[in-house]
Amino acid sequence: MNNHQVADIFLAIADLFEIKGETVYKVLAYRKAGEAIHELGTDLRDIWQEDELKSIPGVGTAIAEKIDELYRTDKLEFYEKLTSEVPSGLVEVLAVGNVGPKKAARFWQELGITSVAELERAARAGELQKLSGMGAKSEARILENIETMRERKTDRMLLDKAWAISQVLLEMLRSVPGVLRAEAAGSLRRYRETVGDLDLVLASSVPGEAMKVFVNFPQVARVLGKGDTKTSVELHDGTRVQVWVHPPDRFGSAWQYASGAQAHNVRLRERALRMGLSLSEHGFKKEDGTELICPEESQVYEWLGLAWIPPELREDRGEIAAAEAGELPELVELVDILGELHAHSDWSDGAVSMREMLVAGRDAGLSYFVISDHSRSLGIANGLSLERLEEQREELAGLQAEFGKTFKVLHGAEVEILADGSLDYPDEVLAELDIVIASLHTSLRQTRDVVTERLLRVISNPHVDIIGHLTGRLIGKRAPADLDIERIVNVASAHQVALEINSNPERLDVRDVHARMALDAGCLLAINTDAHHPDHLNFRQFGVGTARRAWAESESIINTWPVDRLQAWLSDRSG
DNA sequence: GCCGTTTTCGGCCCGACTGTTTTCAGTCG
Numbered sequence: 259m260n261n262h263q264v265a266d267i268f269l270a271i272a273d274l275f276e277i278k279g280e281t282v283y284k285v286l287a288y289r290k291a292g293e294a295i296h297e298l299g300t301d302l303r304d305i306w307q308e309d310e311l312k313s314i315p316g317v318g319t320a321i322a323e324k325i326d327e328l329y330r331t332d333k334l335e336f337y338e339k340l341t342s343e344v345p346s347g348l349v350e351v352l353a354v355g356n357v358g359p360k361k362a363a364r365f366w367q368e369l370g371i372t373s374v375a376e377l378e379r380a381a382r383a384g385e386l387q388k389l390s391g392m393g394a395k396s397e398a399r400i401l402e403n404i405e406t407m408r409e410r411k412t413d414r415m416l417l418d419k420a421w422a423i424s425q426v427l428l429e430m431l432r433s434v435p436g437v438l439r440a441e442a443a444g445s446l447r448r449y450r451e452t453v454g455d456l457d458l459v460l461a462s463s464v465p466g467e468a469m470k471v472f473v474n475f476p477q478v479a480r481v482l483g484k485g486d487t488k489t490s491v492e493l494h495d496g497t498r499v500q501v502w503v504h505p506p507d508r509f510g511s512a513w514q515y516a517s518g519a520q521a522h523n524v525r526l527r528e529r530a531l532r533m534g535l536s537l538s539e540h541g542f543k544k545e546d547g548t549e550l551i552c553p554e555e556s557q558v559y560e561w562l563g564l565a566w567i568p569p570e571l572r573e574d575r576g577e578i579a580a581a582e583a584g585e586l587p588e589l590v591e592l593v594d595i596l597g598e599l600h601a602h603s604d605w606s607d608g609a610v611s612m613r614e615m616l617v618a619g620r621d622a623g624l625s626y627f628v629i630s631d632h633s634r635s636l637g638i639a640n641g642l643s644l645e646r647l648e649e650q651r652e653e654l655a656g657l658q659a660e661f662g663k664t665f666k667v668l669h670g671a672e673v674e675i676l677a678d679g680s681l682d683y684p685d686e687v688l689a690e691l692d693i694v695i696a697s698l699h700t701s702l703r704q705t706r707d708v709v710t711e712r713l714l715r716v717i718s719n720p721h722v723d724i725i726g727h728l729t730g731r732l733i734g735k736r737a738p739a740d741l742d743i744e745r746i747v748n749v750a751s752a753h754q755v756a757l758e759i760n761s762n763p764e765r766l767d768v769r770d771v772h773a774r775m776a777l778d779a780g781c782l783l784a785i786n787t788d789a790h791h792p793d794h795l796n797f798r799q800f801g802v803g804t805a806r807r808a809w810a811e812s813e814s815i816i817n818t819w820p821v822d823r824l825q826a827w828l829s830d831r832s833g
Numbered sequence: 834g835c836c837g838t839t840t841t842c843g844g845c846c847c848g849a850c851t852g853t854t855t856t857c858a859g860t861c862g
Contacts, residue, residue, distance in 0.1 A: 283845060287834035318835050356851090358860050393853060444862095455862090485850050488862095500862080502849095515847090520862070527846040532839080538847050 261295055261302045264328060267337055268292035268321065273352050274344045276359035277366070290316040290521075297573075299771030300744060303329060315574075345372035355403035356396070364389060378404050410496055414452035416733060417800050418763040421446065423497055424456050427477070431501075434471045436464035438506050443516035447569045449803025451733060451766045455490075455498040459516045461509035468503050508540055510552035514559075515539035521574035522567075529562055529578070537562075570806035589806045590785075592799055594818040597626035600672065600695055600726060600758065600786035601795075605650050606631035607639035609791040612650075613657060618792030620665050626821040629654060630670035630695050633682035644687060647671065651690075666821045668692040672726055677701040679712035681719065688721035693828060695758065695786075697726030698739060706740040713746055717755045723828060724784050725750065727760040727767040735764070743772050747779040754831055756782040756816050759808075761801025762794070773808030783808075784816050 269292035276285045294316045295302060305311055306329050311322040328334050344366075351362045351374055365371040368389060369380055378401065380386055386397040424442045431440040437460050441447075444457030462468045469489050473481050482490045482498070490500040504512040515523060515538070530537040534545050542550035542561055552558050556566040564581040568589055571577040580586050602608030603615050612629050619627040631650070632641040642650060651669050658667040670693040674682035681688065681696060688694050696716045704712070716722055728746070729738030750757055757776050760767045765788070768776065773783060785801040787794050805815060812818040816827065 281834085284834050286845080290835080316835070320834055356860065360859060391853065391858080395852060399851090457862090483850055483861095488849055490850095490861095516862090518862085520846095524846055531846080536847075540848085 259303075259328060259332065261298050264302055264325060265292045265295035267328070267334065268295065268324075270346065270349050271337060271340060273349045273359075274340050274346065277348050277352070277363045278340075278344050279359075279363065287316070287318075288321070291321045297771065299769075299775050301742075304744070347373040350374050351377055354400060354407060356399050357403075361392075374404060374407075406492075406496075414454050414734075415497065416452060416763045417446070417449065417766070417803075418797070420453035420456060421800075423493070423499075424458065427456070427458060427475070427499065430475060431458065431460060431468070431472065434462075434468050436462045437468050438462060439509060441513060443502075443513055444500075444518060447517050448519065448572060449570050449800065449807055451763075451769060451804070455500055457516050458499065458501045459509070459513045460501060460503045461506040461512075462503050463506065465503035465505070469501070472501055502539070504539070507553045508551050510555040510557050511537075511541045512539045514552075514555045517569050517572065519573050522572040522577070525574055525578050526558070526562060533562065535561070568806060570803060571809065573807070587809045587811050590802060590810050590812040590815050590818060592802045594812040594815070595624070595785060595798060595802065596820060597624050597628070597666075597817045597824065598787060598789070598795065598798075599628045599670070599693060599724065599784050599817050600630050600760075601628060601789040602631050602672075603629055605629075605646065606636075606641055607790060612654060613660075614792060615789065616657060616661060616665070616667060618795055620661065622795050625664065626666035626668060626824070628668040628670040628693055630672045630693070633671055633673045635674045635676065635682045636699060641674070641682075642671070644683070647683075647687065670695060672697050673722075674699060675712060675716050677704070677712075679715035681716065681722070685719070685721055688719075691721075692825075693723050694721050695724045695726045696722045698728075698730045702730045702736075702739040704739070706742060709739050710742040710745060713741065714749050717746070717749050717753050720753075720831065722755055723831065724756045724758050724786075726758045726786070727762075727765050727788070728757060728772070729767050729769075731767055732764050733766065738767070743775060744779075747772075747776040747781050750776070751780040754782065756784045759783055759785050759801045759804050761785060761787045761797040761799075761804070763797060763800050766800060766804050770804050770807035773805060773810065777808060777810055777814055781814075782816050783810060783814055786817070 268288050272285050272288035272292060294314050306325060311317055311325055324334055324336060348362050348366055351357060354374060365377060369385060371377050371380055381397050381401045386392050387394050424446060428440045431437055439461040441459050443459045446453045446456060460468055472489060473484060473491060477493045478491045479494045480492050482492060488502050490498060492498050502512055502516050527537045536543045541552050550561055559566045565586055567577050567581050598619050601615055603612040604610060616627055632639040634641045634643050654667055654669050661667060669691055671691055672695045675696050675698050676682060729741060731738035757768055759773055776783060785805055787797045789795050816824060
């Protein structure tokens, strides 16, 4: 049983409790514990074995005992008893939009509905609107929501898609009369690896006007809700967008609110209450009713006695305590990245020549660039034989002469980690390369012990400088390899091998919580794009966002170092 | 059920929007 399976049980308990009418705080407690377990970077089973379950925020005595029972017996009596009282199919019913615990309970008790299929049948038969407090509109809306739930393939989109759509919408919104500012908020602004709805915040002197224009954008397929300050719509591609509009002098608190995460905001509001203030998107209210309004976001934090917290940290992972103590990290920024350490050319599976990649890198403002094509065994990617690798080195030397001293060209390779943990080029060939990235592409489904040992063996090879996209996951497509991350980061730290944050939005590997574990263990990181096309160099912002979510400072990121320092580090470690 | 620079008991964020209501409950973020 993995983290997510355990987490889902607690989330289901929360839902069923809510339908049953349990105290809301109990419901919240189970939900919070479930979410915390979902977000965990370490294997819950390891934490259980070390008897540290209660160190997880939101897990106390009662829930720790339940986790213990799950691992010992593979079942949970409490949960089985609960599902005998409240049908577990109602969890799915609760996932239908506009159906909450109260309605789900009534549908079940008054109409015997225990699944979405039954709900749909009842709605089509017009049975829902017969219930008191329900009408034809509510019934139609529920039916509509069941259909969209079915059509939506995945509920969350990748960061690059979210980014692209929001940039277009923001640009359009900024040209609406009266709109002074338009910014992205929500999980996109926090650079979460996937985004559900897009959240946009506007400052406007004439809010109603902005909303009217927005709902008539050609991208908008239907309006889900429309009010004075908040409008939500669905675009033709199914993307949901929420827009908030506030007057300019309240923009700061509105942007802060819409940026989340919810848990972060709840913490801030609790803190405000302790200071005799009530915080909402409109600003602060004192006990006597007078207001403190915040045109700038930093003022929200200022009134709370905190340094401004960068959005990527706002996950309730200790950032408020750090802000209070003045110990927030100096997060790495996009402009700190001086070089690209992982990029492909048409020598293997890249789209363009080495020269074109180098030109793109130079034009992107980088001062050094590694061409790292695939090694020989990855036939599907046209991996380089030893002979071709040698030819490539010669051509690259010529290119270096062309680009001159201000742009350093380095010869690397993305070397396959073979199924037995050996590498795809012999040590003497690795020694000739400027930089070696070792990556897994095959045999990802080996058992945890096998694949972990395989990586540990590679990490202890002195020629290996970077481990590329550690887990091999493809978000929404391919599960990560089952690895003992804690062991790997400790060994990588001991050998001073850097872990890559692969910036490709489909990978973002290592992910934020693992990158943070690595930094805590003293590991170095590299933020690479793994570009197969010049356009992919723009992925860097997503890698930087991920690093920031891991609380990374530039000192720990080897490609923020000037090339001399990087080369000194490379020769030190292989010498 | 969890948690603690007000507390080991008594709290637990705040507001917008909708539909069905005659003043509000339910849902959502």
